[in-house]
Amino acid sequence: MTEIKTHKNQMTNSHILVNAFDYFEPVSVDEALQLLVRYGGRAQVMAGGTHLITMLKMEREAPDAIISLGRIPALDTIQKNDQGELCIGAAATIHAIRYHPLVQTSYFALAEACASFGSTQIQIMGTLGGNICNGSPASDTVPALLLFDAQLLLKSPRGERRIKLADFLLGPGKTERKEDELLLEIILPPPPSGASSTFIKISRVAADLAKASIAAMIVRNGNTIAECRLALGSVAPTVIRMPRAEAFLKGKPFSDEVLEQAGQIVSEDIRPIDDFRSTAQYRRKVCRAITVDVLNRLWKMATSPQPSLSVSTDGAGAHKRSGTPHNIAAHSKQEVQLTINGEHHLLWVAPNELLINVLRERMHLTGTKYGCGLGECGACTVLINGKAALSCLILAASAEGKEIVTIEGLKGPANGLDPLQDIFIEESAYQCGYCTPGFILTAKSLLAENPHPKEEEVRDYVKGNRCRCTGYTSIVRAIMKYAESNS
Ligand SMILES: Cc1cc2nc3c(=O)[nH]c(=O)nc-3n(C[C@H](O)[C@H](O)[C@H](O)COP(=O)(O)OP(=O)(O)OC[C@H]3O[C@@H](n4cnc5c(N)ncnc54)[C@H](O)[C@@H]3O)c2cc1C
Numbered sequence: 380m381t382e383i384k385t386h387k388n389q390m391t392n393s394h395i396l397v398n399a400f401d402y403f404e405p406v407s408v409d410e411a412l413q414l415l416v417r418y419g420g421r422a423q424v425m426a427g428g429t430h431l432i433t434m435l436k437m438e439r440e441a442p443d444a445i446i447s448l449g450r451i452p453a454l455d456t457i458q459k460n461d462q463g464e465l466c467i468g469a470a471a472t473i474h475a476i477r478y479h480p481l482v483q484t485s486y487f488a489l490a491e492a493c494a495s496f497g498s499t500q501i502q503i504m505g506t507l508g509g510n511i512c513n514g515s516p517a518s519d520t521v522p523a524l525l526l527f528d529a530q531l532l533l534k535s536p537r538g539e540r541r542i543k544l545a546d547f548l549l550g551p552g553k554t555e556r557k558e559d560e561l562l563l564e565i566i567l568p569p570p571p572s573g574a575s576s577t578f579i580k581i582s583r584v585a586a587d588l589a590k591a592s593i594a595a596m597i598v599r600n601g602n603t604i605a606e607c608r609l610a611l612g613s614v615a616p617t618v619i620r621m622p623r624a625e626a627f628l629k630g631k632p633f634s635d636e637v638l639e640q641a642g643q644i645v646s647e648d649i650r651p652i653d654d655f656r657s658t659a660q661y662r663r664k665v666c667r668a669i670t671v672d673v674l675n676r677l678w679k680m681a682t683s684p685q686p687s688l689s690v691s692t693d694g695a696g697a698h699k700r701s702g703t704p705h706n707i708a709a710h711s712k713q714e715v716q717l718t719i720n721g722e723h724h725l726l727w728v729a730p731n732e733l734l735i736n737v738l739r740e741r742m743h744l745t746g747t748k749y750g751c752g753l754g755e756c757g758a759c760t761v762l763i764n765g766k767a768a769l770s771c772l773i774l775a776a777s778a779e780g781k782e783i784v785t786i787e788g789l790k791g792p793a794n795g796l797d798p799l800q801d802i803f804i805e806e807s808a809y810q811c812g813y814c815t816p817g818f819i820l821t822a823k824s825l826l827a828e829n830p831h832p833k834e835e836e837v838r839d840y841v842k843g844n845r846c847r848c849t850g851y852t853s854i855v856r857a858i859m860k861y862a863e864s865n866s
């Protein structure tokens with residue numbers, strides 16, 4: 380069983396990683412497993428790093444070693460196997476899953492759950508394996524995965540095993556993963572014929588973890604609910620299915636009264652707590668309401684064409700890399716080659732050095748701003764392989780072999796401003812020097828994926844870039860104007 384260790388010393392510094400650790404970039408699963416054995420529980424696996432790096436910054440974890448999955452090939456594939464099951468590699472990003480045609484067609488609740496994730500940058504960096512292994516009851520993907528009876532493929536030096544996701548989750552931060560195991564794949568059986576599914580999340584703001592969430596699947600037979608599955612997040616020590624409500628709904632004719640009764644059962648069966656996001660009382664009330672909402676939505680979806688979640692994209696882009704794999708001992712440095720704004724730079728970096736510090740303090744590229752340091756404000760956004768990513772949550776050594784672009788790297792005609800920067804100025808979207816670089820680079824990432832976004836797509840894409848001075852109207856208008864000027 381893996382339990383996240385909490386340090387008694389809670390003093391945090393979000394600008395640096397205080398603790399030293401050995402850093403490894405194995406190039407195969409077997410090499411990674413050997414390292415896990417060598418460190419016997421004192422190593423942490425790093426996939427996208429969005430959870431792990433924040434834990435290190437807050438000094439809630441202090442592993443002796445970090446084992447990056449970034450160089451292991453084919454850990455991010457999404458494909459069907461001979462049994463018709465959908466196999467999602469543990470290192471597939473939330474962004475890639477969100478837009479994958481097989482997910483959108485047959486596992487729509489999972490696509491929606493990925494879309495509801497914190498911010499675009501976190502979706503681009505974070506992986507499905509990381510979302511499952513951090514054992515959070517507030518995970519967005521786990522309710523959808525439980526709906527589809529997901530199984531996990533784990534590997535250790537003792538061999539492979541398949542385990543039901545429902546049996547893997549033990550409590551907040553606790554999973555059935557043994558310390559020498561890697562999660563390789565998430566396997567989704569084919570959904571029942573004629574099934575529709577959807578996901579609803581209630582959170583304080585768009586880019587936040589859930590106060591409560593629900594994923595639901597329904598099979599409609601005329602006016603009868605032939606089958607229904609419900610899974611809820613943030614309302615118990617783990618994400619949970621609702622067997623009593625599911626049994627109650629099965630075979631019932633669809634009516635407001637039946638939905639109300641199902642909502643009542645759900646509100647009785649959840650085990651919510653009071654925490655800084657919500658109260659238990661609110662969670663019971665809201666779960667009753669979202670059960671009714673989700674079933675109403677599904678009932679309509681069951682007779683209308685499946686909606687889709689707009690742009691299709693290569694979401695794995697930010698993690699793709701060339702260059703040399705690095706193994707760097709704690710308290711030492713190694714020379715890495717970083718490609719920044721089209722130029723190659725050789726720099727000596729320590730394992731616990733963050734990309735943002737290298738960019739600002741050693742390259743003097745101060746357009747990349749330090750805001751929260753914890754992935755929440757978007758001020759440190761840079762482009763990695765053309766995609767918006769958060770330099771405050773990236774180890775500098777892990778960026779070798781990727782194309783890094785900062786705001787200083789944008790160029791327009793005759794080495795002037797990029798046309799998007801000009802439009803930001805014209806439209807009064809240049810509201811402050813702190814957030815604007817992050818907004819512009821996030822917009823660049825969007826426009827490369829989706830040159831003609833709708834307004835709601837622009838708003839969704841920039842939801843992780845926070846403005847606390849004015850608002851988003853001018854910024855959205857500028858991005859839309861740029862897109863129109865290129866049509
Ligand atoms: C600002 C912010 C917003 C967020 N918003 C959301 C949100 O809206 N919804 C949500 O669900 N989550 C959210 N998260 C949490 C986090 O981003 C997700 O859980 C993400 O999917 C983690 O993936 P990762 O690849 O970054 O994991 P990492 O940080 O790399 O790893 C997470 C944990 O899993 C382990 N691990 C990773 N991969 C494997 C593997 N293959 N085998 C074994 N162990 C592994 C690591 O050792 C670590 O303990 C947010 C985080 C931040 C910082």
Ligand code: FES
Nearest residue numbers: 750751752757771
């Ligand atoms: S400084 Fe990186 S997201 Fe706030």
Ligand code: FES
Nearest residue numbers: 811814846847848
């Ligand atoms: S744009 Fe920086 S606070 Fe509003």
